[in-house]
Amino acid sequence: MSTQKILSDKIRFDLQIIASWIEPNAKVLDLGCGEGDLLVMLKNNKRVNGTGIEHNEARVARCIENGLTVLQGDINEEVQDYPENSFDYVILSQTLQQVYEPADLIRSILRIGKKCVVSFPNFSHWQVRWQLLMSGYAPVTRQLPYEWYNTPNIRVMTLKDFRKFSKTVGFRILKEAAISIQNRKGKTVQFLHNLRATYGIFLIGK
């Protein structure tokens, strides 16, 4: 089961945070939009003009049936077609850890979006560290529920890694939220972010 699936049982806390950062009536592109949970929320609460990109045919169909504008395709390729600054926000929610060339993708979304929201599971959460330290096996947690041989999460990174990455690639972090979702309840982490957050959410700009 994917992290997305587990979390979509309720209105996902991370999506609520993302939604709270989006200005009303904005033009939004959601990469890897799944069944469109975030887009529906943004459309209803923020009246955004939203577009999604999703690889899976059944999920794409579900989105279109629900009245969303969604394109079936590979996010790395689909972002190439848009002119510069086509969107107020490009959202890359829980997807960066599955991307083969993260730096290229980040550059692409910063080209087509005025601002971007990037969220990912934090690999330095204390449970992950503890498991690795104590058991010696690659960690398997609620947020990262896969074995090393079947995980789609080919990039493991931490909140600190992403901040360092911003300097390497050359983008600005405008806002960030460290959140912890345990037993389907979410809360914002106020201190020791890198240790206590299960997810990081970043608003970035050029």
Place this chain on the structure above:
Amino acid sequence: MSEYIEHDIDGISVGIVEKKFFTFSDPPGEMTLESGSRIGPVTIAYETYGELDRDRQNAVLIMHALTGDSHVAGYYSPDDKKPGWWDIMVGPGKGIDTEKYFVICSNILGSCMGSTGPNTTNPLTGRAYGHDFPVVTITDMVRAQKRLLEHLGIEKLLAVIGGSIGGMQLLEWCVRYPDMVTAAIPLATTTKHSALAIAFNEVARQAIMADPNWNNGDYYEGERPDTGLAVARMIGHITYLSDEAMRRKFGRRLQGKSDFSFNFGADFQIESYLRYQGTKFVERFDANSFLYITKAADYYNLGRHYGGGSLVEAFSKTRAKFLVVSFTSDWLYPTYQSKKMVQAMKKNGLDVSFCEIEAQWGHDAFLLPSERLTSLLKGFLDRVYTEDPQR
């Protein structure tokens, strides 16, 4: 497209429908075609289902493919054996809901199903046009449809929907009359034929023209080029299927025998199927119409016509919201061609959705029962109907 006329399994239907006719461009006010030729009078056969609402904002225009007609749904009489060609999609509560939308479909100019075409009597000679019928283009077909809509008092189309050559007409509508089209659903179509598509059409045309009965298109008073037309249809049917579809449906199975007959009869089921399709087709279709419509499709090139070779430029003329659908096993208009148009729409900032439906039946998949396609159309139409600011 093939004939996939299926009754609705639930027996739901738009009911008894009537084919109507609209005639315009009476001489001396003939219609000037893209080629510069003039033709008149022009008759367009059409059907409508559902009710046009008071503010005239719920009209949906469906455009048929190569061999289709205006009879999309319903029955002509209570003992009519077959419903219209897309009865599974068009009707009360169906993908294109006739309780909600006013559905229009007309037979294309150059066809033989009630609209003016090569088998129509030429007023100058008193005989069928035959080869004297001017070459018509997709643009000409759409301009004739526009005349029909003016006649019906419709200034705005909530949606245009079409597959295959019907999809080409749809694209033409979107760039030619951008103010009239709110939304568009091109299915299994392309902005221009590939060399492969032209090649198949050319072989089909050659089959017709090689039939001695074709007689340079002048055959309406004698024997018809049935053999040529049947072969043309057989070629068509190959392009509408796919390797996988044929393997599943026929394989190498023999038709009603356990061994080869060691002659040139139809041994294989696929041979027998194609022969049957060919023979059945000549009963309802005119060979000259086949020539004219395939030529129109081969000539069509949206990017060249409206964008000086640039598809992006061509789509800059439209403002419609799009739902583009392709099918995985369609080798006549493969997905990459749909993606090309989607790309051009994105570059123009158009509102476009795209879905590639996994289907084994090749190009024909757009006509076959598919819950996926039905719910896509329903959801998309619901949305554009709700969002339409004019309503």
